[in-house]
Amino acid sequence: MSILVVGSVAFDSLKTPFGEREKILGGSATYFSVAASFFTDVRVVAVVGEDFGADEEAVFHEREVDISDLERVAGEKSFYWKGEYGYDLNVAHTLDTQLNVFARFKPKLSKSARESSFLFLGNIQPDLQMEVREQVSARLVAADTMNYWIDSTPRELRRMLTGVDVLVINDSEARALAGEHNLVRAARAVLAMGPKRLVVKRGEYGAATFTQESYFATPAYPLEEVFDPTGAGDSFAGGFMGYLAATNSTDEAAVRRAIIYGSVMASFNVEEFGCERMRRLTYEEINARFRELRAMSHFEEAEMPPF
């Protein structure tokens, strides 16, 4: 099955303790689609400006991501984000945000886009997520969001949540959305808002997923160096949705493996700036890391008392 993703295709200027880059290709739809492209066909709905050129197009083409629904606005610039990370790479400090073409973005979906079976609503304004969601009768709809929307557009966000099957957010966002510090209680509160499943990204601590009846958690792949955490959440979502779409399944066993593939894609993505690492990733590497995560988290049965 193919995936439709709506989100940002943008330019990022990044500074981490390990180096910096000026105006490299980024954005939630970019990271998501490159990661998901290892699993299935992906189509991107987004908007860019005149600064989106052949070099940027090449990233999508080489991964065979369909950008025929990518709108281009003449005489304007693409969305731009400038940020910095300290040694605690969990926290990004925003230095500059320029909406540019995104300020007046009205997603226009082709017929093929509207027929997608799997839909991912990347982290953009909840109203835009809703507009796309209403045009697609997908088998599975997943969405991301962030603290900014939780704080500034809570009503729109809550309406959007009634239309999604899976919400994929950070643990701090889950706590903020629920207004509840304990993650188990926060998850229960979020599930009462509409989504049938919550997937919680916990950075270096891994990921977890909750439904009303089930719980699963995995540690993150242990990395000695997180070079650039930008796009970790989106590449996680790309691996997650990619696996579900590739196998056309949404049961608990498939979701668990999808979370592992999400963790694997995120772990590679943060090893270098932007999409650099994912652009030269192989299936051998992906499968090896999947097997390693399994070996790192499995253990045998036991029974007490031992007498």
Next chain:
Amino acid sequence: MSILVVGSVAFDSLKTPFGEREKILGGSATYFSVAASFFTDVRVVAVVGEDFGADEEAVFHEREVDISDLERVAGEKSFYWKGEYGYDLNVAHTLDTQLNVFARFKPKLSKSARESSFLFLGNIQPDLQMEVREQVSARLVAADTMNYWIDSTPRELRRMLTGVDVLVINDSEARALAGEHNLVRAARAVLAMGPKRLVVKRGEYGAATFTQESYFATPAYPLEEVFDPTGAGDSFAGGFMGYLAATNSTDEAAVRRAIIYGSVMASFNVEEFGCERMRRLTYEEINARFRELRAMSHFEEAEMPPF
């Protein structure tokens, strides 16, 4: 095999968002030994004052913990700690610490104590840990420590570390000890200080263990309410060491199951104040939670590409 533990047997006054208790039985050796007693024989080396009475003794007796090496000092008081937790239950705020009998504690070990096969050096002054360690030629020696000793007695701590097989500490302590934010690099640095294995307690995120060649991590048992986090680390260590001593094994497979039993004991301990929950715990409950943690963290194999 039996376990010898040296640590504190103390009185705690605690305040959490859920309630408070005045002068209840606590201390690292108390939590450790009560947890470990579900797995094997445990002997405690510690010191108490005149305020340690029949009620406190009963806790050890009902769990058949051997306190014949517990020194009692007439006319003095036991170690006392007063602390408070906010909604972020990971952080304890110390309001008062009175060393009392602990200020002049010189551990005296009986012949039986010196012949223990498994030794746990609870979180006390590294010099005292060393004194005990040198008197026991155990098969496995594990130790805990805390930021206070990392900061105030770094040289003594480093000497102590050369004599232990397993170090069991919090992730923030591992980072502080190594002077390194990334946990994988921190673990490598700690392993270079002496211990052959590092076990990292991560609170609500679970636990992990590193050797030079292996890595294993488990999520924590998901709890809707952490009532009182006091003793979580010590009850974890008690379950961990208890299982290894009960099975007299220290290989990777046993260590993994031991970490799960540690997580199980900690998860019960934090459900109520002090040792209250552990005092009425059953093997049925312990085994059920072990099985649940296994079901929550296991997943099937997969292979990409799917075509």
